[in-house]
Amino acid sequence: MTDETILTVAALHERVEAIFLNAGLNGVQAGALARVIVAGERDACKSHGIYRIEGALRTVKAGKVKPDAVPVLVPQEASAIVRVDAGRGFANPAFEAGLPVLAERARSQGLAALVINDCTHFSALWPEVEAVAREGLAALVMCPSYATVAPAGGNKPLLGTNPFAFGWPRIGNPPYVFDFATSVAARGEIELHRRAGKPLPEGWAIDAAGQPTTDPEAALAGAMLPFGGHKGSAISTMVELLAGIMIGDLTSPEVLDFLGTTTLAPVHGELILAFSPEAFAAGRPGNPFDRAEVLFDAILGQGARLPSQRRFAARAKSESEGIALTGAEIAQLDRLLEK
Numbered sequence: 001m002t003d004e005t006i007l008t009v010a011a012l013h014e015r016v017e018a019i020f021l022n023a024g025l026n027g028v029q030a031g032a033l034a035r036v037i038v039a040g041e042r043d044a045c046k047s048h049g050i051y052r053i054e055g056a057l058r059t060v061k062a063g064k065v066k067p068d069a070v071p072v073l074v075p076q077e078a079s080a081i082v083r084v085d086a087g088r089g090f091a092n093p094a095f096e097a098g099l100p101v102l103a104e105r106a107r108s109q110g111l112a113a114l115v116i117n118d119c120t121h122f123s124a125l126w127p128e129v130e131a132v133a134r135e136g137l138a139a140l141v142m143c144p145s146y147a148t149v150a151p152a153g154g155n156k157p158l159l160g161t162n163p164f165a166f167g168w169p170r171i172g173n174p175p176y177v178f179d180f181a182t183s184v185a186a187r188g189e190i191e192l193h194r195r196a197g198k199p200l201p202e203g204w205a206i207d208a209a210g211q212p213t214t215d216p217e218a219a220l221a222g223a224m225l226p227f228g229g230h231k232g233s234a235i236s237t238m239v240e241l242l243a244g245i246m247i248g249d250l251t252s253p254e255v256l257d258f259l260g261t262t263t264l265a266p267v268h269g270e271l272i273l274a275f276s277p278e279a280f281a282a283g284r285p286g287n288p289f290d291r292a293e294v295l296f297d298a299i300l301g302q303g304a305r306l307p308s309q310r311r312f313a314a315r316a317k318s319e320s321e322g323i324a325l326t327g328a329e330i331a332q333l334d335r336l337l338e339k
């Protein structure tokens with residue numbers, strides 16, 4: 001006997017969007033948030049699925065995000081830098097507003113960047129790299145978060161979990177996409193372990209005294225660790241530089257100073273880079289998309305899997321069979337709608 005309820009993707013979208021509209025978000029914000037949260041649940045990415053609704057609503061209630069914000073494209077005629085002012089709204093509608101111009105500029109100039117300023121960000125980045133890849137473009141996306149990760153060799157939170165994602169378009173196949181936190185795990189995973197009363201794997205975190213810990217509470221009070229030691233630490237620092245300082249927005253320690261807590265979604269900027277593989281490969285031998293397939297085949301030929309393959313399989317299952325939610329999750333959605 002199971003207490004599972006199966007919802008179609010469309011039905012879950014309708015419920016999540018209704019929660020946000022009911023909480024006072026305008027249609028632009030509510031629609032974009034519902035799309036990204038339902039995509040997380042659909043693709044079995046629980047750390048960025050419906051679990052994130054509460055945090056987003058808490059951030060609205062705390063007055064740190066504007067529920068009625070309308071993202072504005074900052075006029076910069078024909079520049080390769082496309083800027084969207086999120087107006088202290090969520091990042092997701094700002095991305096949707098900037099994508100068509102980003103794609104057009106990347107196609108005409110070979111490469112272009114979408115800068116999003118003054119946004120609240122709680123989501124996974126793969127929906128964005130996938131959206132750019134659907135335009136036939138390669139993409140790199142990154143953003144800071146808030147200071148929760150100690151630099152390699154350090155002992156206190158300074159860097160964010162700073163996600164970093166890449167997408168490459170494939171003809172006749174879903175794009176090649178990777179998307180990961182530059183910490184060993186996303187902070188959402190620590191919170192999910194805490195809720196489940198499960199210890200963390202070794203090597204994820206240190207406690208407030210700088211000692212290794214597997215206790216999620218101690219980890220949340222201490223610091224998470226970067227993935228790959230000094231390598232992840234350097235990539236995370238690069239994210240602070242490019243997607244914080246370079247775009248004139250907050251770094252992770254500044255975000256924590258501004259918010260004063262990690263219980264709200266972070267407010268900062270985001271950087272999305274788009275590249276036209278045809279433009280870069282012009283005049284050189286071979287078609288870049290065909291050559292990429294040779295590489296992917298060789299990876300798969302060794303029995304390895306491509307990143308996002310698990311997600312695409314989960315998506316196909318959700319689309320054909322629906323999304324399974326527990327009784328507790330359904331009750332939580334009902335509660336959030338009543339709030």
Ligand code: NDP
Nearest residue numbers: 123124125145161163178179180181186307308309310311
């Ligand atoms: P994971 O470690 O779960 O996955 C990282 C990537 O590696 C995924 O693309 C995954 O694909 C792929 N992968 C995993 N295992 C394998 C394998 N054996 N072979 C090949 N590829 C593999 O990600 P994280 O926990 O680090 O991050 C989870 C999410 O959290 C991300 O979407 C990220 O954007 C988000 N996040 C957001 C933050 C924010 O501030 N907004 C901060 C930090 C994280 P697959 O999914 O198919 O397994």
Ligand code: PYC
Nearest residue numbers: 122145161186187188
């Ligand atoms: O999971 O690390 C995380 C995270 C931080 C902000 C949004 N997601």
